[in-house]
Amino acid sequence: MTKTLHAMVKNGPESLMRITGLMKRRGCEVKSLRLELDEDSxxxxxxxxxxxxxxxxxxxxxxxxxFQDVFQLIEKYN
Incomplete structure (x- = not known):
């Protein structure tokens, strides 16, 4: 199954490393990854x-x- 997650996260390399590390430990296939800076830097x-x-x-x-760095998480099925 393919699912898209939209997460509002704290800006910084630590947040991205924690989340991608979780995907690696779980053996999950990451099909795409996009990080966009919000108006609030x-x-x-x-x-x-x-x-x-x-x-x-x-x-x-x-x-x-x-994760303390994740403030909001929305799931969307593809």
Missing amino acids: SMSTLVITLGANDDEMDNIIMQMRR
């Missing part, structure tokens, strides 16, 4: 398209919501 919008089964996707979403 302390925040960025991260758009990730992932390929994973339902259980893996649920675990990834649950863990991303626990």
Whole structure:
């Protein structure tokens, strides 16, 4: 299954490293990754398209919501 996640994250390399590290540990296929700077330079919008089964996707979403650097997370099915 392919799902796109839109996350409002703290701007900085640490946030991106934490999130991509999670994908690597879970063995998730990252199909696309886009990071856009928001009007407020302390925040960025991260758009990730992932390929994973339902259980893996649920675990990834649950863990991303626990990160202090992730302020908002929206899931969209493709």
